[in-house]
Amino acid sequence: MPVYSISHVENVRICVVMVGLPARGKSLIAQKIVRYLSWLSIKAKCFNVGSYRRNLAGDRPVDASFFDPKNKDGLEVRQEAVNSAIRDMMSWFMDENGVVGILDATNSTRQRREQILRLCRENGIEPMFLESWCDDQELILQNIADVKTTSPDYTNRNSELATDDFLKRIAFYEQGYETMDKDVDNSLTFIKLVNVNSQIILNRIESYLESRIVYYVMNLHIKPRSIWLSRHGESQYNLTGQIGGDADLSERGMRYAKRLPELVLKSLGEENKHTNLTVWTSTMKRTQQTASFLPYKKKLQWKALDELDAGECDGMTYEEIEQKFPEDFKARDDNKYEYRYRGGESYRDIVIRLEPIIMELERQENILIITHQAVLRCLYAYFMNVPQEESPWMSIPLHTLIKLEPRAYLTLVTSIKADIPAVSTYKEKGTSQLGETETMTSKSRDIIRNSKDLA
Numbered sequence: 511m512p513v514y515s516i517s518h519v520e521n522v523r524i525c526v527v528m529v530g531l532p533a534r535g536k537s538l539i540a541q542k543i544v545r546y547l548s549w550l551s552i553k554a555k556c557f558n559v560g561s562y563r564r565n566l567a568g569d570r571p572v573d574a575s576f577f578d579p580k581n582k583d584g585l586e587v588r589q590e591a592v593n594s595a596i597r598d599m600m601s602w603f604m605d606e607n608g609v610v611g612i613l614d615a616t617n618s619t620r621q622r623r624e625q626i627l628r629l630c631r632e633n634g635i636e637p638m639f640l641e642s643w644c645d646d647q648e649l650i651l652q653n654i655a656d657v658k659t660t661s662p663d664y665t666n667r668n669s670e671l672a673t674d675d676f677l678k679r680i681a682f683y684e685q686g687y688e689t690m691d692k693d694v695d696n697s698l699t700f701i702k703l704v705n706v707n708s709q710i711i712l713n714r715i716e717s718y719l720e721s722r723i724v725y726y727v728m729n730l731h732i733k734p735r736s737i738w739l740s741r742h743g744e745s746q747y748n749l750t751g752q753i754g755g756d757a758d759l760s761e762r763g764m765r766y767a768k769r770l771p772e773l774v775l776k777s778l779g780e781e782n783k784h785t786n787l788t789v790w791t792s793t794m795k796r797t798q799q800t801a802s803f804l805p806y807k808k809k810l811q812w813k814a815l816d817e818l819d820a821g822e823c824d825g826m827t828y829e830e831i832e833q834k835f836p837e838d839f840k841a842r843d844d845n846k847y848e849y850r851y852r853g854g855e856s857y858r859d860i861v862i863r864l865e866p867i868i869m870e871l872e873r874q875e876n877i878l879i880i881t882h883q884a885v886l887r888c889l890y891a892y893f894m895n896v897p898q899e900e901s902p903w904m905s906i907p908l909h910t911l912i913k914l915e916p917r918a919y920l921t922l923v924t925s926i927k928a929d930i931p932a933v934s935t936y937k938e939k940g941t942s943q944l945g946e947t948e949t950m951t952s953k954s955r956d957i958i959r960n961s962k963d964l965a
């Protein structure tokens with residue numbers, strides 16, 4: 511049975527028009543929205559006018575004077591760049607059934623916004639303006655340091671000169687900047703973020719999809735933090751190759767639970783060893799037992815973090831499933847993301863139930879999540895932008911602590927292995943389990959597979 515997403519039900523197409531001076535985090539917000547919506551299977555794409563401008567300008571060096579409103583040549587190239595980006599975006603909406611297109615540019619004047627508005631209306635696309643307004647100098651300088659000085663506009667330039675030049679560029683934009691204003695822009699759909707999210711102004715948010723985007727953006731913060739992910743320690747079911755269930759940890763799984771506090775400390779490093787983490791587990795015994803030796807007071811259980819529900823196959827081995835339901839076994843191999851166990855769940859179903867977890871994770875600071883193979887794959891896919899068809903096939907070994915550090919345009923990943931053996935629960939695509947006489951505890955599986963390690 512097909513699973514419909516909200517974009518099918520509502521049949522809306524939205525153009526998110528970013529608004530704001532340079533170095534206000536617009537591209538970061540735009541890319542995060544695309545990642546979030548794509549993870550939810552809503553077709554989204556970002557059109558960055560800066561890249562179009564760089565393509566048009568060719569090898570010509572671009573310094574602040576290019577952005578001087580009196581620079582005719584500069585104005586022409588910039589107008590041409592925005593025209594091309596809009597053209598491509600409209601074709602993407604029409605030819606590729608795009609649902610949310612994001613026009614990532616300053617769009618800092620009403621005249622420019624009027625042009626976009628007109629084109630959206632002519633093409634039956636809902637325009638939604640998203641302004642990032644910021645006067646916090648520290649934040650602006652941080653943004654320039656993080657991103658702009660490594661931008662292709664400043665290759666081979668020393669970072670002090672690049673920062674200076676960038677501040678001049680901002681000053682040119684300030685000359686004509688018109689902020690979104692409730693009185694003047696009353697008829698438009700817009701979100702205005704003031705100094706990240708210390709104040710948020712909303713105007714005429716109408717569709718459900720718009721409200722999802724608003725809610726997501728409202729939850730974003732830019733404080734540095736880390737997220738740790740771990741599967742539970744090896745369970746009794748892992749040893750026998752059974753899926754699902756609510757088994758206890760094996761003796762080695764218990765050893766992992768006892769080792770976990772030490773791994774966390776190692777990952778925090780000496781200077782952060784007193785950092786207080788919040789621990790999230792599923793409602794299943796194996797994750798709670800794994801968390802039981804962690805010294806942190808705040809431990810929360812989430813039903814949404816429970817393992818993929820295998821329905822009628824719960825408690826069976828892959829071999830038994832292949833014997834009893836050969837068609838299902840093949841169908842799952844053919845499309846693991848969409849395949850839904852009889853009376854159970856698919857990976858797509860997990861993503862849907864994980865949405866509140868992602869929303870909460872965006873709001874929180876340091877969190878350690880102890881969960882299950884399939885759920886961990888889906889969480890990892892969100893942070894690392896892993897395509898849907900690949901995510902159910904990622905190998906996430908037992909007895910390994912993964913640390914994610916979300917940064918402006920990427921997420922850093924490190925992993926630490928506990929030196930405690932565990933079976934591998936990884937089943938490769940297209941492999942039959944029939945005729946396999948080895949048990950899960952046999953030597954060949956009694957390793958953590960290094961080849962597909964995430965580190």
Ligand SMILES: O=P(O)(O)OC[C@H]1O[C@@](CO)(OP(=O)(O)O)[C@@H](O)[C@@H]1O
Nearest residue numbers: 748753754817818820882883884935
């Ligand atoms: O989607 P696949 O690759 O089958 O992985 C999910 C499976 O992983 C398992 C282990 O095989 O997770 P877990 O260790 O949390 O019990 C099964 O319970 C679950 O059905």
